[in-house]
Amino acid sequence: MTFLKGLSRPVRLAGFALIGVALVALVIGTMTAMNGGSSQTAAPPASDTTQPSTGSELPPTSSPAPASPPANGATSPAGPPTQPPAQSAPANPGADQEQAKWVPVRVYNNSTITGLAARAADNFRSDGWNVAESGNYPYGIIPHSTAYFTPGTDEETAAKALAAAFGMRAEPRFEGIENSSPGVIVIVTNDFQGKGKD
Structure with a gap:
């Protein structure tokens, strides 16, 4: 040295x-x-609790609605569907609808109308649907009221029946909501009219 x-x-x-x-x-x-800093407490895992009409319904891990057209044919928030809509008219809508009403339905508002999700949820409940929660969807712009489902599950039948009964679209879940809680996810927009209104 x-x-x-x-x-x-x-x-x-x-x-x-x-x-x-x-x-x-x-x-x-x-x-x-x-x-790993054992003196620090680990953050608690994200809870899966539901809080009706609080605006924090979807988990924070979900990403915003896709900006580019999704590969599964869902409607892009920026424009028209990239493929024909996934909705198909059931052969016997009344029977399918009655059989599918047990599937949980989560309703989210993506409009400029305050309380639209709650109003839609009330419409669905009065028609016998199993509404689990309602609130807001602030993660992107959805152009049309749509019932989203996981393909190949009971959600698909329920979403198509619900969409047919209330004049909405039915499409597979897009990337931002594909891992959300099970059940049909309905995102209502300014075009939602309710049952029997066109």
């Missing part, structure tokens, strides 16, 4: 002391990093 040779003894001792403190801090920092 020739660079310390020309310094006075107290300055050299202070230099060694600082180097020692730095080494101790390095050891403590390394141990903390290796242990």
Whole structure:
């Protein structure tokens, strides 16, 4: 250590002391990093609780509605569907509708009309549908009132029956909601009229 040779003894001792403190801090920092900071409490997992009409219905892990056309044929928030709508008229709408009413329905408002999701949820309930919650969908712009479903499940039958009964579209879930709670997800927009209104 020739660079310390020309310094006075107290300055050299202070230099060694600082180097020692730095080494101790390095050891403590390394141990903390290796242990993951065990003195800190882990964040609680995101809850799956439902809160009717609070505006925080969909989990924060869901991403906004896609900006580019989704590959599954769902309607893009920026324009018309990239493929023909996934909705198909059931052969016997009354029978399908009655058989599918047990499937949970979650209703979200994506309009400029305050309370539209609650009004739509009341319409669905009065028609016998199993409405689990209602609230707001602030993650993008959905151009038309749509009942979203997971393909190949009971949700598909329920969404198509609900859409036929209330004059909406029925489409597969898009990327932002594909992992949300089970059931039909209805996102209502300014075009929602309710049953029997065209």
